[in-house]
Amino acid sequence: MARVAREMVEQAGINVEELLELLVSNAAAELTTYYYYTLLRVNLIGLEGEGIKEIAEVARIEDRNHFEALVPRIYELGGSLPEKMNDFHDISACPPASLPKDPTDTIAMLKVLVEAERCAVRGYTHVCNMTAGKDHRTYDLALAILNEEVEHESWFSEFLGEGPSGHFMRRGESSPFVSKFLK
Amino acid sequence: MKEYTREELAQCTGKDGKPALIAAYGKVYDVSESYHWRGGRHHVLHRTGADLTAEFARAPHGAHLLERVPAVGTLQEG
Numbered sequence: 037m038a039r040v041a042r043e044m045v046e047q048a049g050i051n052v053e054e055l056l057e058l059l060v061s062n063a064a065a066e067l068t069t070y071y072y073y074t075l076l077r078v079n080l081i082g083l084e085g086e087g088i089k090e091i092a093e094v095a096r097i098e099d100r101n102h103f104e105a106l107v108p109r110i111y112e113l114g115g116s117l118p119e120k121m122n123d124f125h126d127i128s129a130c131p132p133a134s135l136p137k138d139p140t141d142t143i144a145m146l147k148v149l150v151e152a153e154r155c156a157v158r159g160y161t162h163v164c165n166m167t168a169g170k171d172h173r174t175y176d177l178a179l180a181i182l183n184e185e186v187e188h189e190s191w192f193s194e195f196l197g198e199g200p201s202g203h204f205m206r207r208g209e210s211s212p213f214v215s216k217f218l219k
Numbered sequence: 220m221k222e223y224t225r226e227e228l229a230q231c232t233g234k235d236g237k238p239a240l241i242a243a244y245g246k247v248y249d250v251s252e253s254y255h256w257r258g259g260r261h262h263v264l265h266r267t268g269a270d271l272t273a274e275f276a277r278a279p280h281g282a283h284l285l286e287r288v289p290a291v292g293t294l295q296e297g
Contacts, residue, residue, distance in 0.1 A: 054263050058262065130254075158280050162262055162278075
């Protein structure tokens with residue numbers, strides 16, 4: 037735990053226990069989404085499915101990176117992860133991104149993916165709003181994650197034809213915003 | 220639809236066999252089955268049994284998400 041770092045956040049007026057609960061539930065959402073996206077990705081086959089597979093894979097890997105980036109901050113602030121994986125799963129900030137009943141239904145797949153990303157966008161916006169100007173390090177981390185979640189949402193949303201936004205696939209390595217927290 | 224007083228709403232937190240209700244913009248919604256309201260809380264900070272109209276102004280989403288849960292009544296003014 038980083039004692040002074042926590043004190044600074046408390047003195048800025050943030051309820052650190054509430055913040056920690058949010059960070060842990062978001063970390064749970066990232067790791068469970070990584071798992072559920074694995075099931076979605078392996079089922080993205082055929083002419084339609086293969087077209088989405090690559091962005092689903094990038095989103096999957098980046099969600100795992102988000103989990104990895106969140107964990108040190110949770111412990112810096114004096115928090116911890118649940119001992120049992122089952123408990124961790126059940127406190128996820130977002131519902132399971134479950135495989136649709138018909139895994140060949142590409143539209144249903146995309147709706148699961150975009151809903152998961154939208155839940156994440158709302159969640160990190162909430163953390164950013166809560167920490168802005170008060171907890172600079174958590175804000176920086178949440179903003180970095182938010183930047184990637186917004187891009188994920190855009191990718192899936194555009195496949196659903198909801199409107200243009202001009203995002204392209206990653207060029208080069210994954211997690212362009214969050215990678216600084218992983219080094 | 221039933222008209223709820225604030226006192227009645229305050230008792231509907233999902234405990235003691237009562238539904239988990241929230242109010243917003245004059246309507247009362249049942250969030251008992253919503254994933255996002257498990258344990259009577261939403262994103263740690265928001266509680267069931269309350270009028271959340273003011274909190275919606277600061278929420279990272281619009282009131283349109285309320286369409287996903289059943290409206291079960293109205294909230295008595297005052």
